[in-house]
Amino acid sequence: MTRDIFDTLPAPERHAVLRVMPMPADANIHGDVFGGWIMSQVDIAGSIPAARRAGGRVATVAVNAFTFKHPVFVGDLLSFYADIVRTGRTSITISVEVYAERQRLTVEVVKVTEATLTYVATDEQRRSRPLPPI
Numbered sequence: 001m002t003r004d005i006f007d008t009l010p011a012p013e014r015h016a017v018l019r020v021m022p023m024p025a026d027a028n029i030h031g032d033v034f035g036g037w038i039m040s041q042v043d044i045a046g047s048i049p050a051a052r053r054a055g056g057r058v059a060t061v062a063v064n065a066f067t068f069k070h071p072v073f074v075g076d077l078l079s080f081y082a083d084i085v086r087t088g089r090t091s092i093t094i095s096v097e098v099y100a101e102r103q104r105l106t107v108e109v110v111k112v113t114e115a116t117l118t119y120v121a122t123d124e125q126r127r128s129r130p131l132p133p134i
């Protein structure tokens with residue numbers, strides 16, 4: 001199996017919106033990190049640029065795509081990169097990429113997950129509202 005070089009190296013100039021290390025409580029019954037835990041972290045990471053663009057609260061309306069490319073292990077240092085890929089009237093679609101820095105004898109960086117999620121700007125009554133002008 002060939003592995004794309006872009007799957008192993010995060011672009012150094014990019015700024016991670018979130019960095020976190022999974023603990024044993026985040027593992028599944030096999031001892032590797034539970035996919036649902038990673039999904040919740042991806043949702044948090046994606047909401048950061050979405051809320052900035054919305055100028056306030058947002059709600060996740062859809063998970064459009066989600067791929068677990070490689071397993072995540074307890075003790076990996078995870079970096080989440082999130083970018084706006086589309087905006088509509090009320091919605092913001094975000095691409096999230098997750099890289100794991102393995103805490104082993106030699107440092108290895110692996111792209112473990114990629115996802116696309118859509119958020120909607122909401123008001124105090126949780127109704128959708130138009131995005132503010134840039």
Ligand SMILES: CC(C)(COP(=O)(O)OP(=O)(O)OC[C@H]1O[C@@H](n2cnc3c(N)ncnc32)[C@H](O)[C@@H]1OP(=O)(O)O)[C@@H](O)C(=O)NCCC(=O)NCCS
Nearest residue numbers: 059060061062087088089090091092118120122126127128
């Ligand atoms: C978010 C919410 C307020 C939107 O309600 P709404 O305004 O009636 O929904 P609409 O159908 O008009 O869609 C609003 C926007 O979301 C987009 N959207 C809706 N469903 C979508 C989907 N499955 N995929 C991508 N975008 C979607 C629409 O295209 C629209 O975008 P636009 O305004 O930029 O064109 C409502 O769906 C809601 O409260 N959902 C629950 C959110 C939540 O609680 N999330 C946390 C997980 S439980």
